[in-house]
Amino acid sequence: MTLAGDLVTLRRELHADPEVGLDLPRTQARVVEALAGLGLEITLGTGSSSVVAVLRGQRPGPTVLLRGDMDALPITEDTGLPFASANGAMHACGHDLHTAALVGAARLLHAEQRAGDVVLMFQPGEEGHGGARAMLAEGLLEASGTRPVAAYALHVIADLPHGVFHGRPGPIMAAYSTMQIDVIGRGGHGGRPHEALDPIPVAAQILTAAQTYVARRFSAFDPVVLTFGEFHAGSAPNVIAERATLRAGIRTFSAEHTARVARELPALAESVAAGSGCRAEVTFTPVMAPTINDAAAATVLENVATGLFGAGRYRQLENPRTGSEDFSEVLAEIPGAFGYLGAAFPGAAQPAGNHSPRAVFDDSLLEDAARLLAGCARHHL
Template structure:
């Protein structure tokens, strides 16, 4: 049986698994019920399984039967498992009722990676290398990938992986369409928290104090100028203020104002410059107003940068397996961020998106990921499993040909 036929035959089982995962979404690094379901789904497969210490990760290693024992090659496949702290409003019969929701499709990713593991175990004797299946908690802001790297993810098979792939379902893109691109796929993510300290005074006598409100206002507008005047349009930076607090009455200048920003950059090269300019602008404006400023610039996730060769290989594989109509190039990077970027800093690989809008909905107006109404096309489970499995099997085959000089 071909991998495609095998994937199609397991669609119902994967759908059942996804429903079970969907009903018990867990948030953060501790996902005991999710981990238990994954371990149950992998039971009986010829896998070497390791669970996390600081988080409920699952790492499963499949040893290929046709591997070169002297110099085995390895491919890593990632599926994130965590949900979101939002109340589900989809109305599905199998909707979550615990106050959390798989609103970003990670139940799809988890079930899809289980499917890939089953497919590849079915052709174990033909596999010309090893496969590492990375079931990751804490993608949604918890840096689960970073924790797994610290716990030895890249050494678990005995050698560092030679290629790595991750995929993400999009509720707002046409179902069945996969996409990737070379270079930047998702932006780096940083946080900026600022506290401006002045001297409180009555609003009718501002000259008797130091006004942190006008200083903070100038800082906020200056930061917008900073990103447009110091960074090229071809390597853009986005800075948005999402929170500002200060004062409790209209006729008193407060002693302090705080504001917080999200900062995104297309590449990692701009991060040192960002920190330098933030310091210059904030301290300069504070000095001009005679106020104090304290700030924290926190580098959260690096940019997700696809290796050009691996992105091309992913495109080639998707076209070969599902047909040309199933692939559309990702024209521009996505301004969101992703902790799989940490893996791609260590291993050449590719991050791939795929459309999974619910049939019957207009993808252009369908609820987006992270919406309490987000729906994902269940039929994409077998296709995602197939693409994952084919990426691993074909990449190992190519590594073997390259080693043989073919």
Template sequence: MNGLLEDARSLELDRLRHDVHDHPETGLHLPRTQQAVLGALDGLGLELRTGTALTSVVGVVSGARPGPTVLLRADLDALPFPDGPRHACGHDQHAAMLVGAAHLLAARRDRFAGDVLLMFQPGEEGHDGARLMLEEGLLDTTGSRPVAAYALHSSASAPAGQFSNTAGPALAANGTLTVTFHGAGGHGAWPHRARDPIPAVAELVTALSAVPARRFDPFDPVVLTVGSVHAGTRPNIVPAQARIEATLRALSDDTLARLAAVAERIAHGIGAAHDLEVRAEYTAGYPATVNDGAEADLVGAAVADLFGAERFLRGGRPALVSDDIGRVLAEIPGVMTGLGACPPGRDPATAPGNHAPDAAFDDSVLPDGAALLAEVALRRLAAADPAAG
């Protein structure tokens, strides 16, 4: 449509993707990644600015006439692994696809009214980069708050080229619960002279594992996973304290808050039963990502027109992973759409998923993603432009 896909295929987006992939950076400060993005946007005549609290890039592609604003987002950061950072979540692909969309839109600026706001975001992996970009005035960049926001997310374990989204809750809200039991240490030969926190921790882990199935509606799912347990130094020493750390997830912010309250109440009850002091600390993470139904439909129609209806899967199950795009979608309607990128030779049913050390992504989907981002921006601007009718 409008030559978007053909033009996208001519951009050699895999070169940028591999440049970013080969030089992974984590967290909020990605100086080399930022320079790679700025270099790839150079010469397009965009209004560009960079962040102060993080190395973000914000770009504006302005159309031929004034009009509304549409936001397109890509995250940029890699994941930390014990042997060093690596791009195992597809963010390098996201960067390349959004750069590709910028090139496609800049070449068509005479065909639309309004602005396309490009959000290149560090710090998605647990650093809340979206919140910082919002605090730095992202949504006011053009003087007109965006009417819609769109993002793509590559999946290493979905068929290459398959687009998918769902209306309503799509990704989970999350938080972290840390519980520390304080007792009294002693010698393992005389446990009755100590106040041992280890049995309490064991009881707490078992009790928390039953919470999702026994305290919450299965049609409003929650996850409570204890991922870290710390206690003791020697087999014959009763430690003075023990600690667990757990991730809590739900498809609504209200349900997550209730889950946290239940978990804290259980921790305090078990601590009291064991005559221990209890310190329970809950830290809220990202809000739920809630897709707007009309924007999800717009993406589905664009996929069907560009690639064929068989390339779009609508109404899949929500996932209990989290993404700070939820902060943007809490402010303006929009949608996160998945893009399968399982490489040749791997079976999507068994391929390592995102965040696995051996996750891999097929670069053949890069032009498709760039073309779709450009197309949905053009469609949404046209829908809001009276002159387009």
């Protein structure tokens, strides 16, 4: 079978049997099997189902890291594909393609005579489970014996032009943090609110104040995207609640603004609550850092894409995307670049986006993705 055929077969096996989070034993076993015969030095994670594989060159040289994430989402698939998942999880973000593409890059690089080493990072737990951080803690960057000089990753995406690679220098994805605000008042009878401290209007004031604050205190050219996705309070229409809870997701694009919102938004909530006689308990949780591409590495990704596939197969993103990605943890340690590949199934009038139960990705692009990753490594080796 051809490389493209092998990768499609692997991807569809992974797609039919997805696993969520940090514990992916069946996925890990398939990856190890797919890497057999390449002479790799393979290390399995102890705190997760990660796979770190070192591909040695024929001569001394630098080390380059390539990443492919492996985890799925807790989504019931609704695509009708013959290889659709039936276990209540789904590769709705295309990580099955990322895994297969990294296996393809390993096979391409193994067939070449070159200097230096390649660290292949097969990562679980990208979808908010801290998989990259766990792998870094277990010595990912020391796997080859020398720290990587560059790191690259590629992500398929449904709402970009089909078959076109995308990148940009600087911020390419947002940091993601969550904030929970519990407003504590004093419950009472709905007909006698003056005898109670109603936390619901105070929570509403905090919500409005926070939205105004980020719009007026942060530059529009380094934005803060604040979304209150949850508001919970009360149990009956004639009862003043004791507590109201707000939960927000916050996207930022620089380390400076990530630190500022972590400091200033809790203080704002506490101040508004205190002004009405209530109390606010705020939990601010950084989940992922901003994904920031090194300018030189972003140029490597662009040059490799255009050199392999022509100028029409690469476009520079005008703005960062507001999703988040824990490859940011690697890029905070190693200069590198994160890119996209438009991979919605061709012919779909309105393709379902990533994380949709109807998301369908075109796996005929897998060999191109593998060649791009291998080419980025080859540039340094």
